[in-house]
Amino acid sequence: MNNNQYQLDKVVILSRHGIRTPLENTIAFLEKSSPFKWPSWDHAYGYLTTRGGVLETFFGHYLSQWLEQQNIKLTPENPDIYVYANSLQRTVATAQFLVAGAYAGYDIPIVHKYTIEKMDPIFDPSVKNDSSEIKQKVLKEIEEADQKEAIFKNLAPAYKMVSDILDYPHSQLYAELKCDFADIPYELHFVKNEEPELRGPLAIGICVIDAFLLQYYSAFPKEQIAWGRITSQEQWQQLMQIRNHYIDLVFHSRTIARHNSKLLINKIDDLLHNKNYKVNLLVGHDSTIAALLGALDFAPYQLPNQFENTPIGGMVILQRYRHVTSGKYFFKAEYVYQSFEQLYTGEAIDINNPPQHYQLKLLNATPNSDGFYSWHDFEKRIKDFQP
Template structure:
């Protein structure tokens, strides 16, 4: 997609970086400090009834979970549960399940509707300039040198991810690399070849990756289909109380479809390029009000800011990650961000 040299990472493509392992460890250490402080955990090494971990078996998610628990509970030998590494995970793999022709037509129509409403000509032009796209192999071989005029193609196939090919996918992959280089601490001259030095320069290209995810994962029928196994798994844990604390380690795609399928209200994250930041955690908390003898739900998005990620700041109770309150459309919160637990469970049951 460019004739320019990309920054060289030491890791295999798609694997967790050394910096990523460090940052996930910081998050684990912070959470353990918080849980002990709140007396949710008491023992130095929690048993599985207290702390259970389930991760997708892909290397970067599996090692993210290991980094988290190794720092949260050093020398405790916490088991990270996962399926066979050679098989797609039934909970986390964002693959289409519904095989009906009606579903495919409705889902594709929804995706096309979002795609057709995008206004990205300026963003495409800026990306072409950053990549020097006119001298790229894609331009020379395919003679598709104008991203705004090139076609984005959609497809839905059972057992595979929703597919979007064309300029928007190319741009999403480029932005992924820019953000990885930024968070990994590469010199700014090596992040998009020195072209992204302030928020105003980042904004139009971030619109490209946000649009890609909105088309691919954030339409109603696709999100509901992809998220159903994860929602069913979580509902079972919420209702049957199998462990006091459960850590689920998946992808940003899991969070995207989960947020849509669960009807979360719009939110914005301070000091974050994207709405699903690297290493971020959606934290469901069950609280008990002794005076009212009632249980309540509170949900927060806990994440490291762009600066904390890039500079590799260690986290602690004195230097915590960022936290933003999240709200469900069908479970109204009070002034302190709590909604009735019974209403939440009733809503969950309606989804499964």
């Protein structure tokens, strides 16, 4: 790519929070799913951990180096950055650690609208409209995705693996349901002001796998990570199919994605037109990223060296470039994230030991020979969501 002809003009970064503890509303559920005792945590449930904060500091340091490489250098006198986070501890804390790693000592406010632990509507994945018409659209999209990919059939080996790791047949949950893990009935929970859920083995599976993942990313002793029952990368890869399919079906599907992303996309549009800040950092969740990519018609992707499609601490960087010769604007989007191994080892990342970069593609748009899209191709997608 002839990148010398393109000058980075503005970025909007949407980051998922860093490593946290399991969510409080899953704890009782997890305990019912297995006769084994789950490891304890030394932070409140749903909070960013100390290790998570350290890794975000590393990421922030790398981010400032990468921006400087692109000729965007912030100074203490002119900290040309706007930071906005969902009003939960893990998202606000992630923003704080990112900024500390990138620009320690600079006077950069972390903006959040509400008291800690109150969800900001911009990042809220809850159902906005639970009309039967919308629900039927969502169900149809799930059914079409399943027919296209044979998702539920293909997940049978992963469900069997989860059941074996949990020793599910000897759990309280099995005693209540009296059926194999894969045969737990599916049901779409779609109620206004509540998070959508595809209840059944997919929902149970994502709760369980998230707990295992957080143990792994937190470098628990190997005998504590899934009680020592995950011993290979191939197992992780298979288990992660459950997590990725749940996120895809529940948050990335077109109807939910467009409904959930409207406020966020309007916020991004405002930031793109705000001349005060070249760098804009938003901190939300995996559901936020999945919905945004679905709403703006990004192509399906598989991130190298990562099993998660929306890895913890990862960020989507929306980039506007000015072509030096023509003065025209161009668009590029990258997923920047730590690999599965980098998260486990907790090693420092910087410009010499960088995180992973993966360029995202737009559906129904063609990049130029240098790999950049016309800015108009991206902007018209944003404009579709204007009030």
